[in-house]
Amino acid sequence: MPQKSTEAYPYAFTVSYVERVWQHRWRCSDVTFHCLEGALCQQWVQTIREQLTALTSRPKHLLVYINPYGGKQQGERIYEQKVAPLFTLASISTDVIVTEHANHARDHLRTEAELKQYDGVVCVGGDGMFSEMVHGLVSRTQRDNGVDQNSPEEKLVPCTLRIGIIPAGSTDCICYATVGINDPVTSALHIIVGDAQPMDVCSVHHNNTFLRYSVSLLGYGFYGDVLADSERKRWMGPARYDFSGFKTFLTHHYYEGTVSFLPATDILGTPRDKTRCRAGYVLLYKCNLSNNIHNQLCSLVLYPHVWGWRVIRGKFLAINAASMSCACPRSPKGLSPAAHLADGTTDLILVRQCSRFNFLRHLLRHTSKYDQFDMTFVEVHRVRRFRFTPRYCQSDSELDLRENGKRLFSQICRDHPACSCSPAYSSWNCDGEILPHAAIEVGYVTTPYNLLCKYTVHSESIQTHSLFPHFVTLQPCYKMDKIKTHQSTHNTPS
Numbered sequence: 334m335p336q337k338s339t340e341a342y343p344y345a346f347t348v349s350y351v352e353r354v355w356q357h358r359w360r361c362s363d364v365t366f367h368c369l370e371g372a373l374c375q376q377w378v379q380t381i382r383e384q385l386t387a388l389t390s391r392p393k394h395l396l397v398y399i400n401p402y403g404g405k406q407q408g409e410r411i412y413e414q415k416v417a418p419l420f421t422l423a424s425i426s427t428d429v430i431v432t433e434h435a436n437h438a439r440d441h442l443r444t445e446a447e448l449k450q451y452d453g454v455v456c457v458g459g460d461g462m463f464s465e466m467v468h469g470l471v472s473r474t475q476r477d478n479g480v481d482q483n484s485p486e487e488k489l490v491p492c493t494l495r496i497g498i499i500p501a502g503s504t505d506c507i508c509y510a511t512v513g514i515n516d517p518v519t520s521a522l523h524i525i526v527g528d529a530q531p532m533d534v535c536s537v538h539h540n541n542t543f544l545r546y547s548v549s550l551l552g553y554g555f556y557g558d559v560l561a562d563s564e565r566k567r568w569m570g571p572a573r574y575d576f577s578g579f580k581t582f583l584t585h586h587y588y589e590g591t592v593s594f595l596p597a598t599d600i601l602g603t604p605r606d607k608t609r610c611r612a613g614y615v616l617l618y619k620c621n622l623s624n625n626i627h628n629q630l631c632s633l634v635l636y637p638h639v640w641g642w643r644v645i646r647g648k649f650l651a652i653n654a655a656s657m658s659c660a661c662p663r664s665p666k667g668l669s670p671a672a673h674l675a676d677g678t679t680d681l682i683l684v685r686q687c688s689r690f691n692f693l694r695h696l697l698r699h700t701s702k703y704d705q706f707d708m709t710f711v712e713v714h715r716v717r718r719f720r721f722t723p724r725y726c727q728s729d730s731e732l733d734l735r736e737n738g739k740r741l742f743s744q745i746c747r748d749h750p751a752c753s754c755s756p757a758y759s760s761w762n763c764d765g766e767i768l769p770h771a772a773i774e775v776g777y778v779t780t781p782y783n784l785l786c787k788y789t790v791h792s793e794s795i796q797t798h799s800l801f802p803h804f805v806t807l808q809p810c811y812k813m814d815k816i817k818t819h820q821s822t823h824n825t826p827s
């Protein structure tokens with residue numbers, strides 16, 4: 334279009350819009366429109382404003398929690414420099430809380446926050462911070478509705494607030510696996526345009542007691558040990574995972590136990606599919622399609638004996654349950670590349686005892702195009718529920734010691750990588766938090782088609798539920814966000 338002279342077109346307004354610049358990366362751009370008449374200019378501005386106001390999915394008032402100690406401790410800087418200006422541009426008002434201690438956000442959301450005034454909550458941090466917010470919101474919703482979260486028999490009530498994630502952690506797996514990139518600006522723009530993505534949420538139980546929710550990885554053995562070791566090295570920042578990963582790789586411990594699981598037989602896909610589920614892709618539709626089928630069969634799922642449990646005993650280097658792909662910068666395709674975000678299932682990956690060399694081959698395949706499941710010592714099952722029982726029972730004293738951060742002889746072995754004996758127990762890595770119990774029971778029931786999250790608890794089980802955790806892409810890449818009006822600097826001379 335030829336350049337219009339500002340003298341001939343003295344009035345102008347600027348529209349900011351979202352542009353996809355590369356793969357999953359979004360940026361904000363703007364375009365200025367010039368008008369001949371002021372009234373016409375105002376009319377355009379007014380109309381566009383009205384259209385934007387009518388978009389009810391867009392948040393107007395947000396509650397933001399910043400973890401200043403997540404990842405490389407850049408949370409506050411990332412928010413102030415990259416995110417807050419975009420929220421201002423999009424006329425989103427915010428209340429910002431910089432957390433002062435662990436579980437600050439969880440407890441504030443659970444007890445104090447006046448949630449009615451907000452269209453969503455935003456977490457600036459990593460997976461651990463996101464997990465805090467999920468726990469705060471879910472607990473709050475249950476309390477407000479008189480539901481006992483510990484009672485495995487009670488149905489949990491859906492929570493309606495969405496959680497947006499601005500990645501500022503070490504792994505940022507939940508952000509990466511849903512948006513496709515861990516970029517604060519891209520995530521802020523998804524929040525602004527009001528994107529939403531339901532996702533599976535699990536509840537983990539032990540002996541009829543609720544332990545935690547999980548949305549990404551529940552990992553025993555390798556990932557449990559990596560986490561346990563890395564927690565003592567938080568000062569290293571994100572590099573702690575590589576250090577502890579290398580150390581844990583050398584220790585090469587296996588753990589004996591029994592895994593029982595309920596295969597998800599009523600779904601379309603398998604963990605070996607070549608397809609990928611990520612918000613903004615056609616696959617999301619496929620994901621919901623399987624949900625429909627699942628919903629129709631939900632009553633059967635509630636009676637597991639109809640389907641039949643499978644039991645596998647063995648010595649495992651790792652037992653991983655990936656409720657989503659768990660893609661992250663370390664492994665862009667993730668632990669289970671074909672896992673779906675909201676299908677009510679988790680992919681249970683069993684890595685049996687094998688040589689170090691073979692385990693390294695398996696790990697390396699997470700970073701290449703080769704199939705990490707195509708190995709004789711690896712199996713993967715898409716399941717609705719599962720439970721794990723270690724071969725040796727954990728005594729109460731062992732549990733107490735674990736909860737206090739100490740370990741029995743396992744600690745000795747851990748500190749001597751050359752020692753060939755394996756400890757009796759590992760820990761569960763639950764979205765980056767350590768669970769003290771080795772024996773957990775996991776069950777999945779979900780109604781993801783219901784876009785308001787819905788929780789249903791079963792005895793001693795982990796279950797998937799649907800939640801609105803994210804403001805994620807589903808939109809075409811061009812979006813008007815904010816209109817600035819101004820008069821051209823060079824007006825027509827009188």
Ligand SMILES: CCCCCCCCCCCCC/C=C/[C@@H](O)[C@H](CO)NC(=O)CCCCCCCCCCCCCCC
Pocket residue numbers: 459460461503504505506549550556559560574575578579582659661663664667668693696697699700762763764765766
């Ligand atoms: C040789 C290179 C192999 C690279 C293999 C990379 C596989 C990485 C898969 C990462 C999966 C992350 C799942 C997400 C879990 C989050 O809920 C949780 C909280 O943020 N993060 C972690 O637990 C943090 C877990 C971080 C795990 C890092 C593991 C690094 C392994 C390094 C092994 C080195 C062996 C080298 C031998 C020469």
Ligand SMILES: Nc1ncnc2c1ncn2[C@@H]1O[C@H](COP(=O)(O)OP(=O)(O)OP(=O)(O)O)[C@@H](O)[C@H]1O
Pocket residue numbers: 399400401402403404405431432433434435436437457458459460461462463465501502503504505506765
């Ligand atoms: N002010 C604070 N001081 C100390 N710890 C905090 C504070 N605020 C939050 N936390 C805790 O810090 C833990 C880690 O935070 P976060 O998840 O943001 O970063 P990360 O562990 O580096 O990243 P990732 O979880 O992606 O690996 C969380 O479990 C959270 O409970």
Ligand SMILES: [Ca+2]
Pocket residue numbers: 533655656657672673674675676677678679680
């Ligand atoms: Ca899933």
